[in-house]
Amino acid sequence: MTSSRATLIQVAERAGVSLASTSRALHGSGASEAMVERVRAAAAELGYSPDVTGRSLRLRKTFQIAFAVADIGNPVYVEMMTAIHEVLAPHGYRVVVMTTGDTPASTTELVRSLGSGFVDGMVLSPLRTDDGLVRAIKQAPVPVVVIGRSLGDQGIDSVSTDSAGGIGQAVRHLLETGRRRIGFLNGPPDTTPGEARRRGFDAAASDPGFAAERVEVALAEDFTVAAGVAAAHRLLAGAPDGGARLDAVVAANDLLAIGAIRAARELGLSVPEDVAVTGMDDTELGRVFQPSLTSVSLGSDERGHAAARIMLRLVDGDAGEPQTTSVGPRLVVRESTVPRPARASAPGEGVR
Amino acid sequence: MTSSRATLIQVAERAGVSLASTSRALHGSGASEAMVERVRAAAAELGYSPDVTGRSLRLRKTFQIAFAVADIGNPVYVEMMTAIHEVLAPHGYRVVVMTTGDTPASTTELVRSLGSGFVDGMVLSPLRTDDGLVRAIKQAPVPVVVIGRSLGDQGIDSVSTDSAGGIGQAVRHLLETGRRRIGFLNGPPDTTPGEARRRGFDAAASDPGFAAERVEVALAEDFTVAAGVAAAHRLLAGAPDGGARLDAVVAANDLLAIGAIRAARELGLSVPEDVAVTGMDDTELGRVFQPSLTSVSLGSDERGHAAARIMLRLVDGDAGEPQTTSVGPRLVVRESTVPRPARASAPGEGVR
DNA sequence: TTGAAAGCGCTAACAG
DNA sequence: CTGTTAGCGCTTTCAA
Numbered sequence: 001m002t003s004s005r006a007t008l009i010q011v012a013e014r015a016g017v018s019l020a021s022t023s024r025a026l027h028g029s030g031a032s033e034a035m036v037e038r039v040r041a042a043a044a045e046l047g048y049s050p051d052v053t054g055r056s057l058r059l060r061k062t063f064q065i066a067f068a069v070a071d072i073g074n075p076v077y078v079e080m081m082t083a084i085h086e087v088l089a090p091h092g093y094r095v096v097v098m099t100t101g102d103t104p105a106s107t108t109e110l111v112r113s114l115g116s117g118f119v120d121g122m123v124l125s126p127l128r129t130d131d132g133l134v135r136a137i138k139q140a141p142v143p144v145v146v147i148g149r150s151l152g153d154q155g156i157d158s159v160s161t162d163s164a165g166g167i168g169q170a171v172r173h174l175l176e177t178g179r180r181r182i183g184f185l186n187g188p189p190d191t192t193p194g195e196a197r198r199r200g201f202d203a204a205a206s207d208p209g210f211a212a213e214r215v216e217v218a219l220a221e222d223f224t225v226a227a228g229v230a231a232a233h234r235l236l237a238g239a240p241d242g243g244a245r246l247d248a249v250v251a252a253n254d255l256l257a258i259g260a261i262r263a264a265r266e267l268g269l270s271v272p273e274d275v276a277v278t279g280m281d282d283t284e285l286g287r288v289f290q291p292s293l294t295s296v297s298l299g300s301d302e303r304g305h306a307a308a309r310i311m312l313r314l315v316d317g318d319a320g321e322p323q324t325t326s327v328g329p330r331l332v333v334r335e336s337t338v339p340r341p342a343r344a345s346a347p348g349e350g351v352r
Numbered sequence: 353m354t355s356s357r358a359t360l361i362q363v364a365e366r367a368g369v370s371l372a373s374t375s376r377a378l379h380g381s382g383a384s385e386a387m388v389e390r391v392r393a394a395a396a397e398l399g400y401s402p403d404v405t406g407r408s409l410r411l412r413k414t415f416q417i418a419f420a421v422a423d424i425g426n427p428v429y430v431e432m433m434t435a436i437h438e439v440l441a442p443h444g445y446r447v448v449v450m451t452t453g454d455t456p457a458s459t460t461e462l463v464r465s466l467g468s469g470f471v472d473g474m475v476l477s478p479l480r481t482d483d484g485l486v487r488a489i490k491q492a493p494v495p496v497v498v499i500g501r502s503l504g505d506q507g508i509d510s511v512s513t514d515s516a517g518g519i520g521q522a523v524r525h526l527l528e529t530g531r532r533r534i535g536f537l538n539g540p541p542d543t544t545p546g547e548a549r550r551r552g553f554d555a556a557a558s559d560p561g562f563a564a565e566r567v568e569v570a571l572a573e574d575f576t577v578a579a580g581v582a583a584a585h586r587l588l589a590g591a592p593d594g595g596a597r598l599d600a601v602v603a604a605n606d607l608l609a610i611g612a613i614r615a616a617r618e619l620g621l622s623v624p625e626d627v628a629v630t631g632m633d634d635t636e637l638g639r640v641f642q643p644s645l646t647s648v649s650l651g652s653d654e655r656g657h658a659a660a661r662i663m664l665r666l667v668d669g670d671a672g673e674p675q676t677t678s679v680g681p682r683l684v685v686r687e688s689t690v691p692r693p694a695r696a697s698a699p700g701e702g703v704r
Numbered sequence: 705t706t707g708a709a710a711g712c713g714c715t716a717a718c719a720g
Numbered sequence: 721c722t723g724t725t726a727g728c729g730c731t732t733t734c735a736a
Contacts, residue, residue, distance in 0.1 A: 005467055005469070005493055047467070049464075049465070049467035049468050050468060051468060051469045052468045052469055052470045053405065053408045053409045053412075053414065053469055053470075054409055056405045056408075056409075057405045057406055057408075057409050060405075062405065064448070072430075072433065072434055072437065073430055073431065073434045078424075078425055078430050079425065081424065081449070082424055082425045085424065085449060085451070089451070094448050094450070094470065095448065095449050096416070096446050096447065096448050096449075097433070097437060097447050097448075097449055098446070099437070099441070112401075113401070115357055115399070115401035116401050116402060116403060116404045117357070117403045117404055117405055118404045118405075118446065141357055225636075225640050258640050261642070262640070262642070265642065284577075284637075285636075285637055285640070288577045288610050288614070288637070288641075289640075289641065289642070290613070290614070290617065290641070290642050
């Protein structure tokens, strides 16, 4: 850590030309071959690197995009962040990570803070949304792309997925593989994902073809393994009326599903023989788990990519109508629902 | 997304006072009660929020810290990032995530780019280090704190851990629990972690008390589950000379350890009965895995916290001698090495 | 093609 | 306590 850095003025002096010419020679157009040569040399001698702060002030552009979620440690968000970074970095944009807090109010405050101009845009995946937040997003001084609920009809660019439909896929898969007593293990239903999963399960259960004999619901306190273990214990401990035990659990995400498998084991039940378990998000954790987890992929990385691409379009001034992109859910069948993998198992299959 | 934002000048005009007074009333000291009142009102009416770009240029301070690693999706780095964010955010610093690439050259380039002044400092965990990188760090125009190798003797602030000693703890644990034929499953040995692990294993194997009858080493192509499965297959497939099979595997990280457990299962071996497996990093993945993974915690979050605290000290101008903080490794015994957990098992025990 | 100069929004030294 | 003014480093008109 040493010395203060050379400025453009110093490069100009060194090259014996004007400030404007120096700037042009370095970035802009309209400089002679000789000028470029001369300035480049001077810049190199001084180890000049342009100051982004001055540039930002002048250009009114930071080349930074914020990624804001409630929990930056959640594997799903990590995957999104990685995808967003992958898309933005080659375009010269930096990614700033931020946390929304878990209330709509704190998220709204974060969106309002965009007024300070520290980023050119924000990719936001709010855990909970309300009118105030929607309003703040629409009034934000920089583009905001929402990952989660489809807000296209509100005039907000968003990337959504049909997690409700995904729950339906899981339920149908369980019915098709002969399960009839199904437990639904959801997280907090007042969150965007919790609400969507609940809706999905209700829809599946209302379907004319829904052949289950028994249905139970348990709510975990949050979307974690520990909360899943606790709630799944209640689900699997046995029917209060002495009826037959559940033979399947549909979990609202992979972490809850892992919790359910642990709870099953603690109760002496084997997975998938006694009870089948499905997760959602198709995380690495689920892929490498034993038994590997049947899970509904919601394309976290695709959603991240999509959001980042929309953002690039927006910060490049290409306004257009707010658009909603959708990524379809996709069931990936693994060992937690069927004794043998659907496909022939090669060593390390399904593992990356 | 609307309109351009109000500036300090506009607030000043609205309040009918000077620019300087407005600035002072809002942040600085030395403004009368009445002035503060008046300016605040004007600011509120205009929905003014200060522009950080102008502020940064003037103050020569961005209130941003970079966190740079090779793979921002790696759970260990995610944990560090979360910890860093936790410490920095309350102090008003934003976290910018960056990737180093996996060569010393690309990392050096990244460190050099700090000359552009987009952050006030960088927390860096390089996968590979060379002299050029060390030099670049020392010459960086902003503070750099390195997580990984201890670089204190080089005059670089760093947070290290004794992963070599951690490998020793794992080896001793295996010997103490009766294992005698030990395989060492390492990742690429030309990386900082790979090198340290190798050193640790060599040291443990050279110890006078090292009671193993047989030792094998396998190198995975990288620190992933898939690479671990492949390399562990070689390790466990059986001794070329027809000798007894290994009864323990010391893996260089949790992902490789999970790979080893999968490979064991694919070969019809049970863990921990036939073969015990230890990991390193004590990740969530290992904690929830079945069997839960005995692992050496390297305190990723503590290291992140420590690095962030050092960084805060540095950006607050408190120079002082470069310091090396160290976080001790800590073996956490779970099911992958002993049939029963070390402690009585409560429901969901070891899961968070 | 080149140079002079303005100004992005802000803070702080200085004078009153 | 308040106002005037300079200037952080840069890009971009506008004239020459």
